[in-house]
């Protein structure tokens with residue numbers, strides 16, 4: 001059983017090094033929150049692992065800030081699996097402890113997209129914090145972000161289940177990341193500096209070698225939105241990236257995100273929007 005957990009931006013290179021070195025009967029799980037965007041479209045990290053290494057890959061995502069788990073504070077997590085519930089049950093048993101409650105859902109893309117997209121919303125929450133806009137505004141941004149997470153996920157994969165967004169990987173990870181995660185923290189500093197110091201510079205200064213997931217994920221999501229003509233449908237996701245690359249000031253997060261599309265995204269019907 002093979003566990004992958006590294007910043008998502010390095011996974012393609014790591015997989016290339018592993019090709020031909022892994023037996024076909026290996027079961028893998030990815031704890032990596034992110035995706036790759038290729039010419040043919042977005043590729044979730046679990047799919048990258050499966051395709052490049054020829055192995056089955058589940059995912060584990062959740063409200064899991066590492067330093068809290070390290071001191072054994074109670075938290076929950078969600079295993080996402082494709083077909084084999086027996087393998088999912090093995091992963092649940094492997095990761096479960098009295099202070100780490102793991103449940104499994106048959107929705108690998110939904111679970112993985114929750115873990116991936118919440119990092120973009122966390123940047124938006126950090127901008128709000130840096131601009132001292134208050135808790136009501138932050139809650140509004142989180143709500144709009146959660147709605148975009150759900151719509152984007154369902155547009156990409158019609159199999160994604162609404163119920164997944166109520167698991168630990170969904171609303172709970174969104175909350176913890178928007179309160180205490182690294183993307184939020186660095187985005188707060190970015191906004192406090194008036195959007196004038198780059199994320200690369202702030203990451204190097206504030207994270208001591210750790211890597212931010214939100215900024216690259218925002219760019220990857222933006223590429224998907226541009227390519228599919230969905231930019232107007234996802235004003236929060238689009239605005240976060242444009243702030244990160246200095247095209248908009250941090251204050252745009254509120255001005256632009258409230259431009260909710262007139263038509264309902266809530267049913268996320270792929271037939272209507274693809």
Ligand SMILES: NC(=O)c1ccc[n+]([C@@H]2O[C@H](COP(=O)([O-])OP(=O)(O)OC[C@H]3O[C@@H](n4cnc5c(N)ncnc54)[C@H](O)[C@@H]3O)[C@@H](O)[C@H]2O)c1
Pocket residue numbers: 005006007008010031032033034064065066067209210211212213
């Ligand atoms: N830290 C958390 O609280 C947490 C919680 C849940 C999930 N995750 C997810 O786990 C994954 C890993 O996060 P993390 O916090 O352990 O990462 P991290 O930012 O601490 O980085 C982990 C390691 O990646 C290494 N690294 C740097 N450049 C590399 C390269 N070119 N190739 C390979 N490795 C390189 C760094 O040396 C570092 O030790 C991410 O997808 C993250 O979203 C993190």
Ligand SMILES: O=P(O)(O)OC[C@H](O)CO
Pocket residue numbers: 033062063064065066122173176177180181182183184213
């Ligand atoms: O510190 P962040 O923002 O990368 O978030 C860490 C985890 O994903 C929280 O579950």
